[in-house]
Structures are given as structure tokens and as C-alpha cells.
Amino acid sequence: MTAWPAPGQAPCLEAEQLRELGVERCVGLPPIVLEIGFGRAELILGLAAESPARSFLGIEVSRKRVAKAARRVLRQELRNIRLVHSSAEYVLERALPAGCVGECWINCPDPWPKKRHHRRRLIQPDFLDTLACALAGDGLLHISTDHRGYAEWIANALPRALELDNLHAPKPWSDKRPDRSETAYEAEWREEGRAIVYFDYRKRR
Template identity: 40%
Template sequence: MDTPVFRDKPVSFVRRSGRMSEAQDRAWADHSPFYLLPVERGTAATSVRAGTAVDPAEVWGRRAPLTVEIGSGQGHQIVAAAAAHPDRDFLAVEVFRAGLARTMLDADREGVRNLRLAEANAPEVLEHLLPEGSVDELWVFFPDPWHKNKHTKRRLIAPDFTRVAARALRPGGVLRLATDWQDYADQMRDVLDGAPDFDRAFAGEWAERFDGRVLTAFERKGLRVGRDIRDLTYTRVSP
């Protein structure tokens, strides 16, 4: 029997194998051939093997500005953005298959054809799947806050993340973040302020709310319980 191989670093998610609904199963079967990027795996089910970068012009059939959303959930944000901006290309990165199925279903209903999905661990997508400097905007909206002290090491936004984000973004590209957990917002800002590859693109304590971010049920829930929504925006500096 083969010995199981595990990642040597914690990831920002716990991937549970929940059942999909019949509609989600149908959406996966019907739409994944078009929307889902084939990913060569490394050590784990959601890993990306080094040296297997895609060619965006080949994937989307054109050359256009590329926006990547990390942790796209059920796809409400990325589908709305792709529908509103047919001149841009979009990539949704998510590890939960039910959310990806819902994203495909909604994208097909909206006639969205400039969107693709990757079922993979986001840092590995930025480091291995996407060519260096290929991304114009990178979005990280409401990542899991891992609010217990013993779990904060799982948070996505950490110094290692800035390295792979800088690799994927073109010089002048934009990194947009949002969270409704104040201590995570503080951590995000500290990490990005200390990253040599990024400059602040806002004045004052926090960035203005990104106009392109739709008000999702997740954000409404945070507002209902009295949490402040914190936005941050950074620019990739030239090497």
C-alpha cells in the first residue's frame, strides 16, 4: 500500500466531503467540461503540480485583463463581475465542489463565457498554475478568519502569500481584500504594509469599499451582527 503524502504546511481550509444536490451533480456533469480548468495534482487532492502553468490566451481564447478571485464560494461575486465585464477574463479559485457547481450553474444561466474555475489550493494556483505576471487583479473577499488563537496559523493572508501573489500579479496590478473580522483586518494590513512587493493604494486607515464587490449574503450577515467591513487595496510594485 502506498504511504499517504501530506502537505508540509497548513492550508487555509478544511475540505469536507459533503454530498452535492442532484442539481449540483447535473451542473457539474453538464458544465465542468467548459468551465473547469484541468489541474495536474501534486501531493494532495487540491494541489497543483509545479511546472504545469496554463496559457491564459489559450484557455480564454483571447488576450484580455485577468481577474482572479480566491475563495469564490458559491460564485455570486465572480459571476456578477464576469457578466458585467465581458471585455475581461475571470478565474474563480475554490476547493469546495458544491460551490463550484453552483457557480457553473449560475454562470451558464447568465450566459457568462469569460469565466473559468479552478478546484485547487489558491497559493498553489498563484505559484504554479498561472504564469508569472499574468493577473491584473486579485481578489480575496471574506476569507475564513480562523478566529481561534490555535487556528490563526491557517489564515491565508500571511507573508508567504504575499510572495506568490506578487509573482502572479503584473507590475501595477491590484490586490483587493475585505474582511468583517477586525483582528484579521489588522493582520492583513500589517502583512501587506510589510511586503516589499506591494504599496498601499489608499489613504487613511482603510480603503473605500470596492464598488465592484456585490453585497453577498455573507457580508449581510456580518453587518447584521454589527461587524465593520474592512477593505484594503494594494498595488504590485515594479521589480
């Protein structure tokens, strides 16, 4: 049984609730669609509106962004999205069981350009291993970035993740704009003339 919020009730949930009650009750029948660091939430809201039969989970570390996104979910009367205010690392390690994610989006994660800050980058080998474990067989992972240095960092880290195949091989990424709406950051960077690159990986069955 899925614990959808009653009409008009905030679509938010604590990581601990997710861990204790499980994905099926809190979000919906796996495999779910996950967006990490959804920012202004236009992508997850758009995807959820297009696919009412799929269940969406957004994880965002900014409380303000979660609150704003929750108001938009309510205004648009979307019943298939739940939002967690937490770090993705915590939710993936503690609250999401193996194989429950059918598709995961990570767009324009903070690049932390200074070398001494690289350890703060979201995409790290351990994080990718945990994420790969949360993906279902045939599950998709999409990552975009506008930052060349971070693109190279991601291109180096992703092939080391077990069980993930690069859908653009032998190229490390695609420069082609994908067939989906842009996120706020992607649109902003593109208008500034920056190149955005797209990683698309699939987990082996």
C-alpha cells in the same frame, strides 16, 4: 488561442491543465481577473457579466461551491469565466505565471479566530509574496474582512509584501463600502452589524 468551453460545457478546469496549457489558452489573454475563495460566486459572476472583454478565473477549494457556480455560469451563458477547484496556494505556486493577474479579489477569507489556527489563515507572508509575483505591474489586490483580529493580521502582513503600495495610506484600510456589489458574506455580516474593512493595494510597475 483561448480554449473557451463550447456552449453548454462546464467552465471548470484542473490546476494541472492550467499549468500545462497556460493562462492564455485556458482562461484568456492576460492580464486576467482572479477571485480567490469565491464562495457563492456572486461577485465574479457580476463582474464577468459587466466586463465581457475581460477574462476571469475563480479559485475555490470547496467542490460543492465550484459545481454550483459552474451551473450559474452556464445558466447565465457567461463565456469569460473559468473555475478551478483547488487551493489558491497550489494554483498560485504551480499554475499561474508571473505577471498574469491584472486584478485579484479575496473577500472575507476564513478568519480562523483561534490562535492555534492562525497558521491556517490564507493571508500569510509567503502567500502574499507569491500573489504579488502573479500580479502584473499596476495590478490591483483587494481584500475584505469582517474580523477585526484578521484585519490587524492582514494590515501587518501586507506592507511586508514587496512591490505592493497601499492605496489608503497612511490608513491601513478603508471602512468605506466600495463601489461594487457585496459578496454573500459581506452582506450577511453587515446585516448583523459587523464592520467590514477593505484593503486595496497596487503593484508597482
